[in-house]
Amino acid sequence: MATAGIAASPRVGFETLPASALAGGAICLFWLAVALAAPWVAPYDPIAQDLNATLLPPFGAHLLGTDNFGRDILSRIIWGTRIDLQMGAFGVLFPFVIGTTIGAASGYAGGLVDTLLMRLLDVTMSFPFFVLIIAIVATLGPGLISFYIALAQFLVIKHADFVLAARSLGYSHARIALRHILPNAIMPAVVFSMSDAVIDILLGSSLSYLGLGIQPPTAEWGLMIAEGQGFIASAWWIAFFPGLAIVLLATGFSLLADGFAERFGIRD
Amino acid sequence: MHRFRFVLYRPVQLIPVLLGISLVTFVLVHLIPGDPARILLGVRGTKAAIAAIHHQFGLDRPLAVQYLYFLYNLSQGEFGRSIIYKVPVLTVVGGRIAPTAFLLAYAVLLSTVLSGLLASLAAANRGRTLDQAVRLFSTIGLGLPAFWLGIVLIMLFSIRLGWFPVSGYGEDFADHLWHLFLPALTLAAALSPVLTRNLRASLISESTADYVIAARAKGLPRQVIFFHHVFRNSLIPTVNLLGVNVGWLIGGTVVVESVFSVPGMGQLMVASIFARDYLVVQAVTLVLALGVVLTNFLVDIVTVALDPRIA
Amino acid sequence: MALLEVRDLSVEFASRARWLCAVERVSFTVAEGEVMGLVGESGSGKTVTCRAILRLLDGPKVRTPSGEARFEGNDLLRLSARALRALHGRRIAMIFQNPSSYLDPLMTIGRQVAEPLVHHEGLRPREARTRAIELLHQVGIPDPRHTVDAYPHQLSGGMRQRAMIAAAVACEPRLLVADEPTTALDVTVQAQILRLLLELRDRTGLAIILITHALGVVAATCDSVAVMYAGRIMERASKRELIRQPKHPYTMGLIRSQPDLVVAGEELPSIEGQLPALGQLPGGCPFHPRCPHALPACRRQDVELEPAGADHRVACIRWRELEAAA
Numbered sequence: 001m002a003t004a005g006i007a008a009s010p011r012v013g014f015e016t017l018p019a020s021a022l023a024g025g026a027i028c029l030f031w032l033a034v035a036l037a038a039p040w041v042a043p044y045d046p047i048a049q050d051l052n053a054t055l056l057p058p059f060g061a062h063l064l065g066t067d068n069f070g071r072d073i074l075s076r077i078i079w080g081t082r083i084d085l086q087m088g089a090f091g092v093l094f095p096f097v098i099g100t101t102i103g104a105a106s107g108y109a110g111g112l113v114d115t116l117l118m119r120l121l122d123v124t125m126s127f128p129f130f131v132l133i134i135a136i137v138a139t140l141g142p143g144l145i146s147f148y149i150a151l152a153q154f155l156v157i158k159h160a161d162f163v164l165a166a167r168s169l170g171y172s173h174a175r176i177a178l179r180h181i182l183p184n185a186i187m188p189a190v191v192f193s194m195s196d197a198v199i200d201i202l203l204g205s206s207l208s209y210l211g212l213g214i215q216p217p218t219a220e221w222g223l224m225i226a227e228g229q230g231f232i233a234s235a236w237w238i239a240f241f242p243g244l245a246i247v248l249l250a251t252g253f254s255l256l257a258d259g260f261a262e263r264f265g266i267r268d
Numbered sequence: 269m270h271r272f273r274f275v276l277y278r279p280v281q282l283i284p285v286l287l288g289i290s291l292v293t294f295v296l297v298h299l300i301p302g303d304p305a306r307i308l309l310g311v312r313g314t315k316a317a318i319a320a321i322h323h324q325f326g327l328d329r330p331l332a333v334q335y336l337y338f339l340y341n342l343s344q345g346e347f348g349r350s351i352i353y354k355v356p357v358l359t360v361v362g363g364r365i366a367p368t369a370f371l372l373a374y375a376v377l378l379s380t381v382l383s384g385l386l387a388s389l390a391a392a393n394r395g396r397t398l399d400q401a402v403r404l405f406s407t408i409g410l411g412l413p414a415f416w417l418g419i420v421l422i423m424l425f426s427i428r429l430g431w432f433p434v435s436g437y438g439e440d441f442a443d444h445l446w447h448l449f450l451p452a453l454t455l456a457a458a459l460s461p462v463l464t465r466n467l468r469a470s471l472i473s474e475s476t477a478d479y480v481i482a483a484r485a486k487g488l489p490r491q492v493i494f495f496h497h498v499f500r501n502s503l504i505p506t507v508n509l510l511g512v513n514v515g516w517l518i519g520g521t522v523v524v525e526s527v528f529s530v531p532g533m534g535q536l537m538v539a540s541i542f543a544r545d546y547l548v549v550q551a552v553t554l555v556l557a558l559g560v561v562l563t564n565f566l567v568d569i570v571t572v573a574l575d576p577r578i579a
Numbered sequence: 580m581a582l583l584e585v586r587d588l589s590v591e592f593a594s595r596a597r598w599l600c601a602v603e604r605v606s607f608t609v610a611e612g613e614v615m616g617l618v619g620e621s622g623s624g625k626t627v628t629c630r631a632i633l634r635l636l637d638g639p640k641v642r643t644p645s646g647e648a649r650f651e652g653n654d655l656l657r658l659s660a661r662a663l664r665a666l667h668g669r670r671i672a673m674i675f676q677n678p679s680s681y682l683d684p685l686m687t688i689g690r691q692v693a694e695p696l697v698h699h700e701g702l703r704p705r706e707a708r709t710r711a712i713e714l715l716h717q718v719g720i721p722d723p724r725h726t727v728d729a730y731p732h733q734l735s736g737g738m739r740q741r742a743m744i745a746a747a748v749a750c751e752p753r754l755l756v757a758d759e760p761t762t763a764l765d766v767t768v769q770a771q772i773l774r775l776l777l778e779l780r781d782r783t784g785l786a787i788i789l790i791t792h793a794l795g796v797v798a799a800t801c802d803s804v805a806v807m808y809a810g811r812i813m814e815r816a817s818k819r820e821l822i823r824q825p826k827h828p829y830t831m832g833l834i835r836s837q838p839d840l841v842v843a844g845e846e847l848p849s850i851e852g853q854l855p856a857l858g859q860l861p862g863g864c865p866f867h868p869r870c871p872h873a874l875p876a877c878r879r880q881d882v883e884l885e886p887a888g889a890d891h892r893v894a895c896i897r898w899r900e901l902e903a904a905a
Contacts, residue, residue: 130516130519134519134537134541137541198411225413225416232419239419240423242416247413250410253411478677479681483694485635486668492698497686501685575684577730
């Protein structure tokens with residue numbers, strides 16, 4: 001259970017970010033813009049059905065085609081952006097905040113409390129995460145997956161690295177901590193957040209695909225793929241384009257993470 | 269072989285984890301609102317059956333005692349009865365282990381081959397186009413949803429080209445290999461990016477290691493240096509990484525089995541959730557978690573076998 | 580004919596679109612069975628010189644713009660990779676400073692010692708293992724039958740270095756380059772290793788280039804010495820000549836700062852200043868900023884090795900005056 005090493009100087013200099021970070025940043029900003037501008041950019045209502053226009057192929061009146069209910073795929077993808085972005089952000093922020101708080105508190109308390117917590121960490125870190133998620137869903141019912149993901153991560157205190165970094169904050173005095181340790185600890189945490197966003201987006205869309213997440217008729221990318229699976233022989237576009245969107249969004253975060261890791265010398 | 273001493277006491281270290289898993293699965297089912305007996309039996313519960321459940325699982329006792337009942341039942345192999353299939357849960361789950369295990373092993377095999385090849389190519393051509401391409405594919409691959417990839421593969425290879433079946437498991441061993449190729453490939457393609465990146469980095473850092481210079485000074489041929497020295501040293505961190513990702517991999521089989529309709533535990537899990545066959549859900553969770561723990565244990569053994577420095 | 584004849588060897592490293600000179604026109608010879616010491620501070624270019632000769636420095640950021648290194652008549656710098664590999668480990672061997680990192684942690688000692696035998700002499704694993712046990716015995720490793728199956732981390736530093744030596748001499752090379760073989764070891768073990776090297780020389784007629792920063796080591800073991808500073812050879816002579824009659828101010832400074840030669844209670848003299856960084860060589864003689872005898876001419880005039888007695892060469896424009904004054 002190792003914390004990331006920092007090879008570069010502790011000062012955060014953004015001037016020299018590598019191309020990957022810039023490309024990733026651009027992609028993420030693009031999706032953010034899409035999500036925010038959805039009401040104005042989407043050509044059709046995502047859940048409006050048009051039974052005269054079912055299973056239309058792409059590059060016609062409907063740029064990415066329609067599904068078996070005549071719903072416009074492009075609009076559904078645009079509106080779905082909000083949900084998947086939310087999955088990424090939520091599933092990352094929650095454990096980050098909780099983990100950092102617990103870690104700092106533990107480091108500050110020190111002694112027995114600290115040791116116990118670290119032992120607890122050892123145990124929970126080996127817990128199979130995905131299985132836990134599914135079990136939670138089984139219990140509490142589908143829907144609200146962002147919350148479930150965050151909850152499961154909290155239970156497993158998945159990002160021990162946040163905790164460990166925060167712990168060092170607890171050990172030292174606030175001033176030293178803020179001036180010196182925080183900048184060093186923040187960067188790996190940021191990189192992990194972005195890698196995590198990818199994992200959470202994939203997780204959330206997987207759950208929706210299985211029918212255990214977002215429920216129809218809401219437009220969510222994973223759900224759309226599930227709905228389209230029955231038509232892959234005849235109307236491949238229904239399942240194909242949402243997947244492309246997932247890949248593009250996730251790649252944006254991955255590139256960002258890679259770029260930051262390269263710039264600030266952080267290794268896995 | 270005193271290095272493998274830990275094989276004896278690692279299981280002891282695993283006990284807290286196993287207990288934790290059992291506790292979580294126990295708690296989850298008991299969080300469902302309503303009379304547990306009714307929930308476990310579904311709508312068809314007769315008064316006698318309900319009473320029997322109450323007795324078997326101690327449902328009228330305090331929660332802590334119920335947990336002990338639960339553990340006791342587990343040790344007897346008593347997981348209860350499936351509502352849907354009407355046979356003991358153990359029977360249902362037992363029949364599903366083989367396809368999932370086969371799929372997992374197949375996926376691990378394919379991904380090690382894939383990662384090994386890609387990482388070696390990239391490391392050997394460091395900085396050049398091939399390397400950049402591999403790295404780009406790895407980054408994009410990280411964001412590739414396994415279920416979507418599976419569907420795309422079905423579209424191409426099963427429907428358009430007809431090379432592989434769309435779903436199922438098959439009858440005999442060769443049949444299994446054929447049916448499970450696309451599912452295993454999907455899992456492997458989803459796992460490879462992580463392994464490839466790590467292995468590539470290891471290969472590069474090991475190829476500039478001091479002992480490599482010493483080996484060159486001995487006049488050893490390049491292939492010998494690569495395969496006997498660099499590769500073996502690079503494997504260790506990657507095997508570790510594989511172990512870390514086992515939990516993810518097992519989770520991935522749940523999804524992939526659904527895409528390809530493979531009759532394994534993952535598909536059983538999903539179906540049981542929808543059918544509210546809670547005892548089955550509980551049992552599958554337990555078995556899958558156990559699988560993760562066991563696989564990690566296996567990875568530990570492999571790591572010790574590879575690295576003589578670990579005592 | 581000398582075993583190894585190095586003439587005008589230069590090595591340059593690339594750094595941000597410029598080529599920096601790390602070793603400049605170095606020349607020396609090593610005869611059969613001779614132990615030559617290559618002395619200098621850290622960063623003086625001793626290791627770079629030897630690795631360049633053996634072509635272990637490959638890569639786009641290194642180049643040898645001039646010079647030749649003739650071993651048994653063949654220029655090592657111009658040999659094909661295959662011909663070079665045939666010499667490495669067989670006619671020329673090298674041992675390194677840190678035996679821990681230069682041994683593969685995942686392979687047994689025996690196999691690593693046997694490797695050159697297997698690849699150069701085509702020995703089968705069983706025979707190679709027997710030879711490895713013999714070699715381990717020859718280098719003074721106790722209980723070679725068990726050590727042959729041990730892993731590097733199970734041995735002490737001294738034992739690891741002996742094992743490396745065993746691997747190096749397995750095919751009975753004619754020249755051994757020893758890059759600071761004792762620096763990372765305990766003092767007592769240092770003496771043992773040096774003695775082992777001399778024994779090997781006596782027994783097999785092996786020539787040795789001993790790279791070190793300690794004059795004490797040189798005094799104890801070498802036949803001839805070359806003193807390097809900032810990538811250049813400043814003085815070259817037989818050991819006796821050099822210790823008794825050093826003619827270069829840098830050499831004199833080194834000898835004076837040897838702890839063994841200082842009277843107890845007196846302050847240990849040291850040479851003021853530091854080695855110039857790569858690419859920041861002062862003009863003229865590279866040592867002049869630190870030299871107590873420097874004149875303005877030293878800054879302007881480029882300095883070359885010139886004869887200064889039987890078997891003695893010096894790169895200093897003032898050596899005659901300094902000798903006369905002494």
